[in-house]
Amino acid sequence: MGEQAGGVRIAAEGLGIKGPRGWAVRGISVDAEPGALVAVEGPSGSGRTCLLLALTGRMKVSEGTAAVGDARLPKQMAAVRGISALAHVPGLTDLDPALTVGEHLRERALLQRRFGASLRGLLRPRRERAAEAEQRVGAALEAAGLDVESLPKGPRTAVRDLERLEALRLSIALALVGGPRLLGVDDADLKLSDGEREEVHALLRSLADAGTTVVAVCSEAPEGAVRVSTAQSHEAPDPGDAHPDGTEEADRADGGEKADRADGAEKADRADGAEKADQGEEKADAIAETGRA
Template sequence: MIIVVAPEHAQLDYAPELALTATDLALDGPWGPVFGPVNLEIRAGGVTILEGSAGSGRTSLLLTLSGRMKASSGSLSVFGRTRPREIFEIAGVAGFEDIDELAESVTVRDLITEQIRWDAPWYKLIGRAGDRELEAVCAPVFGDHPLPALGRYVSDLGELEATLLRIAVANTKKPALLVVDDLEQVRRDSERAYLVERLVEMGSYQTIIASTVNPLPDGSPIDAVALLQEVTNPDQEGAR
């Protein structure tokens, strides 16, 4: 059994409660087990890092925890919600290949405008994003890092900027749960450490789960929990 809790030093604005409980959670694909059985308990608030081999097994586990996939067996409760559609409504995802990838041919302005329009009621007319919208969407995630210029193309962004932008777009509604895949997308240790710092800050008002293959950089302010190889099958094909 794997038991995961928010780090003791996480600064929460509310009393801890169980955000997520998974019991014997498993997913089978056309060619055998994809992940599981997995047993998790994650407290509300803070950041939980799941450390394990990259691949469809780990990714499918994260997508199941966020309501994007349905497990074959076992049970899952996220803030009291048990149906994938209900979990989907209170969970955001970022960093997933083929799910929230940014089109390289669009500008930061286009991306933010599209997300604001997507979030708005259908009858509300939304103009093109300006500096105020850029600040509202990106500042809570970027922190002290300079915000990207509205006219910059996604293809011109560095790894840290692109990842922070993906998280910012996924987090416009501040979902109760935010799941971020593959922190190694930011390859430079110093930049990945800053990414982790930003996730920790965001964990003061929402629950965050992220994944990584390698140990976190020295000095990272959170703990990691290793996933057993047999729990997440990195070689399973057709899982997504």
């Protein structure tokens, strides 16, 4: 997928993340080779999402040492963001239920073409750039295991009509369009049946086997994954931090304050991209490609 150069090694020792309410996680150690599948386990409210955001350069590390590839955290967070992508993170990568699958894919491809390409790439003929974007989307869908044509209305299927597993696959596909070397997936197997959980675990392993380093928050670690537990990393969390739907309210609050939403799949960039895409003579092209005429 594009300029992907293989996964990155993750090495952390005594990692701690502190937020307004105290320590989210503390004393975390990780040693994962490039192309590894890292499963972050622990009860809801134990800082799993904080750890995911920190390892992908979107939340500041408060203590300890961590390296993602050649980049050191927290000083080189921007470098980590540049090689990583997020999927299925509530509050950051939410799918718009009113848009169709095709509209999401066209929008992501357009953002990648405009803001993820090199200057030399931007100078290439529009037809070549469009063909490359189509190829990127096709490769991302294949890697995520999402067959768009098999959906009830094909690419015109609204996100609100997707099954939970289909929505997860779409979110992962959108993240893969940019060819990240590190992929972070939150709540990967939340509220899934046993059979669906096996499908997701197989998907995560396949992405890692293809070369991408994958960090996934899981209620149950896939077989062969590098296990990282947040269960005993700090004192028991405040019961009020746990959100009823199983997500981590405290994590979202801390992440919203500290996360730099620099990834093209995240909401801040989507809004910025939509605004920039309307400028100059590219306006008609942007509207046509996102299907929002």
